[in-house]
Every structure is written in structure tokens, then in C-alpha cells.
Amino acid sequence: MTKPVRVRFAPSPTGGLHLGGVRTVLYNYLFARQHGGQFILRIEDTDQTRFVPGAEDYIFNCLAWCGLVPDESVQRPGAVGPYRQSERKEMYHQYAHRLVEQGDAYYAFDTPAELEQMRERFKTAENPSPTYNQHTRQHMRNSLHMELEAARELIAEGTPYVVRIKMPDDETIRFTDMIRGEVSFHSSQVDDKVLLKADGMPTYHLAVVVDDYLMQITHAFRGEEWLSSAPVHLRLWQQLGWTDHMPQWAHLPLIMGPDGAKLSKRHGNKYGFPIFAMNWTDPVKNEFTEGFRERGFLPEAFVNLLALLGWNDGSGQEIMTLDEMVSRFSMERVHSAGAQFDFEKAKWYNHEWIKRSSAQRLLPDVKAVLQQRGLQPTATDEQLASIIDLVKERCTLLPDFYEQLAYFFAAPARIDLDSISGKWNEQKTLFFAELIRSYELLPYWQSTDLEHSFKEIAAANHLKPGELMLPFRIMLVGGKFGPGVFDIAQHIGQADTIGRIRLTLGLLGPAH
């Protein structure tokens, strides 16, 4: 009997949730669903200085929008809570002190200034950024140079201290990454990371190990930026005696911006396309960053494009539902190299999803777009749905529906007269006058009938219908776009169609 699969996503509530984060959630989610396991959301809020109010709710909102709701979280607690690390603060202490007791960690009393001095002192051209490691720790104020009792006295007196891991001098630390295979590090190259901070909070390194253990995580997926600290975590799992429970690791390739560097939250606005799932306004800096949702992406498309950025099943199929992804996903087929994000391709995914979505599916989103732009369509949902079907293949992003739909409900604000006035003549004026008379008498207002009369009158006047359809379109739509002109006329209705013809005829003037 193998252990039930449990995976987790562990964001820190410090700002917007970006593409890489959502993709990590997605891969976790797919893996959990595929294996009938649990997907846990843990809030890593151990850095009180970076805490941003609202960020946690925002993360939940993003996940809800994406349809990737965790099985266990602060909102839906399971048996291994609390799910916020700040609320687990005390739990980490015993383990930190246990490590000190065992000699695998030590107390350090160095002030920030002293650390700075150390870095200055050991800085050379070859080593521009010295770390707290097996060499430098000998020169620092820590419990390695004193009896443990003495150190504890200092602590009892209230001396600020941290707990640092004591990395071994000469050991090779290796593990198997589900994506990269065998990865190895030499312990002498790894610094003595802080485990417990002076404020009593654990650092990520301690917290991630303790929590993954306590929460019985079986597979730990995270971004590649964590790879270099993996040996610290491996060491901790080992020294805490939990090796048998250690999750399988997978370090996900990074998503890069067009500049080839890791997407950064900090520069959410510099790319010209969103990088956050949803709109995010930093309450401290009062800085606004646009999200994919508000840009007009369907969550189905967003999740789809993210899944295929760094993973594919080899079939060549690119458009997939979440269910399809669940059954086809495999961590072994995730790329090891980072991928540049291409917004053009992202738009293509959305376009495909809009084309394939039913009008019913699109209806609420389209209504929201119209309402946002101040358009209150005087149409039933059925009418609106049939118009959506008419125009959806022309819409890449949700807001495109406004341009494609507006003229169905109101005469176009601008009419592209230039496109018709050049070839305008008296004959055409007469044609449209006759068309109006004919349309006024039509017993049924159906696009096929409209087209039939149109062509009949054109033939009677020895005019080619083709030369007249563009002007007709511009009268109704205002420009050169939109679906078939007789379909448009049918939806606009008799009165408005005739009204718009008259209107443009008037603008063209009698001079012609």
C-alpha cells in the first residue's frame, strides 16, 4: 500500500500571483487529480516585513477563477493545520533546537552589521560574495566556539540569536529530481543558512521541511530558483531523521520574459502584457498591475496555455480541457529548460477557446464586457447568444466582443464614408432608395429574403451586387468588419436597417 499522494503549493502573500506561480499550482493540481491525491495550499508568511494585506485573499480568488481549488487550505482546513506558517511559529522551534542539540545546527549571535563586516573582510576579486560557511563561521560569534550552556545563557539573557544549519565539510549531497534526474552538490559549497530568525520565525528552509513532513507531502514541486537550496533541505530531512518520508522533488523550469530573464513580479507592467492572473493593486505602493482575467482571457485558455508552456504529451494536441490535462499530464515530460513566454501564442489559445466555447458559456462574460463599456443591449439572452455565435470567431480577447457587438444595438458612432464616397454615384443612391421601399414592404425580415431582394433590385438596375454590399455594410456597421451583412441586417431589424441606410444616404448628400 503506497502512501496517498499529497502535494502543496506554498506561496508567500507578498503580491500578485504570476504566471509561474499559477503554472506551479496547475502542475500540482493535475498531479494530485491524476493520482487521486490531495492538493494543499499553505501560506508561507514567515517574513513579516514583506506581508501585504489582501494578498492571501487575492491568491484564493485567482485559484477560484482558474478552477484550481485546493483540497486543504486556510479556507478549508484538513487535519494537518494550521495552514498559515505564522500560526505554526512554535512548531518549528523544537526542531531547530533539536538540530542544535545534535550538533547539526548552532546558535549565532552576529548582528547585521557584523555580517556585513564579514562580507567585506573576506571579499576578494575571486569571491565577491562570501557566505557564512565552514570557513567564515570560525570567525563569527556563534555557539561553535563556546559551551552550549554558555550560549543558552546568552539567549536567556535576551541576546538576539538565530539558528544556523551546520553544513558538513565534505559530503556529496545528491537526489533524484523527477524532471532533471540525478542532481548533486558538494556540501562544502553550501553555506550555513539561517533556520530560525531572530524574531523567532523560521526561514523558508526550515519551514518547508518541517511542514512538508508534518503535512505528509509526498511530492514537492517548486520553481527552479529553489534548486540551489535543495541540498539544505535534503540535509534537514536527513538530520531530522525523516529521510523515509521525504517527498519526491521536481524543480520546474522557469518562465522567462521576452528579455530572457525570469519573470519578475516587481516589473509586472514592463512587458506590455499581463503577468498576473488577475488585476492586482499593491495596497502599500498603490501600484496597479493588470491581470489576464481583466485583459479578457478565459480561465480555460489561461490554464491551457500555461500547462503547455514547459510540458506537452507528445501528441501535438495543444488545446486541452483541464480533464484532458489531468489524464495526460506527466512530470517526467516537463521540460528541464526554461521557456520564454510569448503573448502572441497566449492570445491564440484564447482565440481558440472563444471559438470553441458555446454562446451560453460566453454569455455572462460578454454581458460583463458590454456593461463595462456602458452598453445595455436591448436583447434577450437568446438573441444575444445567437449574435455571439455570429461574431465569436472574430474575437481574440473578451473585450473584442464590444467592437463586434456594439453596432447590433446602436447605430455606429463613426461611419467610414471615405471607403464608399469615392465610387459613389447617382445610380447607387437610386438603388438604395429603391431598396428602402422594398424592405419597407417585406412581410418577413429574414436574411435570405433580404439578400434576395437586394440582388434582385441590383440586377434590375444593372448594378453588380458586390459593389453595393460594401456600402450597405458600412451603413449598418460603420466600417469594414463583421459577419455577413444580411445576417447583421436581420438582427438589427427592419426599422433600424432602413434608418441606417437613410442616415448614410443623407451624409453622402445630394451632390452625388
Place this chain on the structure above:
RNA sequence: GGCUCGUUGGUCAAUCGGCUAAGACGCCUCCCUUUCACGGAGGAAUGACGGGUUCGAUUCCCGUACGGGCUACCA
């Protein structure tokens, strides 16, 4: 600088030693459509470099180059 991961068209990528190197996005041409799109047909464009291993390397190994990540009492 050190450590570490990576490197197939502009971008996403298939290939698990047999390649005349898929497919998709984007771009270009044509067809359909006297609008815009959709759809269809076609085109330009790729294995970083140098060594090995092998009958045979894009695929395996080693160097080099280049790129990313990390190098905080941040995650």
C-alpha cells in the same frame, strides 16, 4: 567570481541512435469571402561550437562557448 541547471527555427516544441529534423504561434504568398475573420493550400526559418563513442549522432560522453537560477535573519 563560486555553485548549479540548461542549450533543436524569432517563440513554444516532437524526436527517446537511422532525419529528406514533426507540429503550433508569428511572418509571407495564394484560394475562399467583393468586409473583417474563420477555413484551405503553399513558403521562408532550426540541431551553439569542438572532440570522442558508434556502421550511423539532434539524440550518448567530455570539453568550450553562451544563457538562466542561486549566492539575505526574502520567499
